[in-house]
Amino acid sequence: MSLNLRQVAQVLAGANDALIITDGEGRIQDTNAAHARLTGYTQDEVIGKNLFRIHGGLSCPDTYKSVWRGIKQNQNWLGEISNRRKTGEVYTENFSLCAISDSEGKTQNFIAVMSDLSDSLDLDSVAWKRANYDYVTGLPNRQLFLERLDQEIKKYRRNGAPMALLLLDLDRFKEVNDTLGHMKGDVLLEEAARRICRVLRETDTVSRLGGDEFAIILPECALLHVQQAAHDITEALAQPFESGRWRSLFHFGQCGNCALSRQCGRSQYPGETCRSGHVFRQGGRAEPFPLFPSCHAAGSPNQDDPDQ
CATH class of the missing domain: 3.30.70.270 (Reverse transcriptase/Diguanylate cyclase domain)
Incomplete structure (x- = not known):
């Protein structure tokens, strides 16, 4: 991992949002404590695994097409996707993915930042019920x-x-x-x-x-x-x-x-x-x-x- 990415990891280590850093192929290199709290997976359980495999399959295909279109055009994507915790519980998360490229434009790393939207969706549901x-x-x-x-x-x-x-x-x-x-x-x-x-x-x-x-x-x-x-x-x-x-x-x-x-x-x-x-x-x-x-x-x- 490069010095700049290590600095990013240090800054985000204590953040409330979950963080994953991967190599250019999507293999996980580092995670923070918030990721373990969010997903239930320890760092040792996910290091070396492919980010796009452990986060794939739960959202509709159009969502993933949108992710890669955003990465290709703007080097980043932000939206909502479905994920699964270690317990098997499916939840909705705010997912931000950013591609880090070298001087020649080749993708060296991906940084993913995730936050749980379950509480917000529950509050929206309560507010909707009260209104209707x-x-x-x-x-x-x-x-x-x-x-x-x-x-x-x-x-x-x-x-x-x-x-x-x-x-x-x-x-x-x-x-x-x-x-x-x-x-x-x-x-x-x-x-x-x-x-x-x-x-x-x-x-x-x-x-x-x-x-x-x-x-x-x-x-x-x-x-x-x-x-x-x-x-x-x-x-x-x-x-x-x-x-x-x-x-x-x-x-x-x-x-x-x-x-x-x-x-x-x-x-x-x-x-x-x-x-x-x-x-x-x-x-x-x-x-x-x-x-x-x-x-x-x-x-x-x-x-x-x-x-x-």
Whole structure:
């Protein structure tokens, strides 16, 4: 190893980022302590092995093509790749590779610097979940709901699959919060969310829009299925709520002196609307649904439904 590279190695020996120095063929000559912490491999276990073999195979081929294109054009490359620890755990790392050439332009050494991105990705995942899911019920919030509604409308435009939207709220729910407290109101919302999800398909989306308002997307469904789903939700919410010392305290039909009726608007696509915002608003302006007194309906029936 040249004097300059030894100086680089000394500077980076105590760095937080992992360091590997190789010869011109990619054979590892030196590593620092951070590399052992990151990968689990001691220096003796990797000296003499090829950097590109121990770091290859986990990322897509285009990534490695990009690495060598960057080395050829600019003598360096920086990006994210997948690697595997000694334990077998696969993780994502920030990977920087620099080629050191002699006076004739021949590559003499490579210097690779790596840092673990797992914690950053975990934080990004937590932040995304907080931004897209309701903290009380764990359901998708209004933002994620509108994104999924847009996706379903686009799916219809591609393959003609109809979808329906149900809008549901618990009347006089504010009285529950005012008389029993917000904590018990949150418990009631959680249970309402569980009951709604329980009677629907895994492919359906149940969202809490805020307060006591819920929205449900029913993809690829005919009118009869929409009617059945509305009926099942109504029946599920009609059962009394029981939980420990609050046994029989809540009832979705009655809660003390507070009646909790369920109102549900329905909008079906395809119909007269073409955008998610229009479908959403149409469900809120629904006319009475004759089969279910507690439900309201709007939109056009599925033209393929025999019972329209």
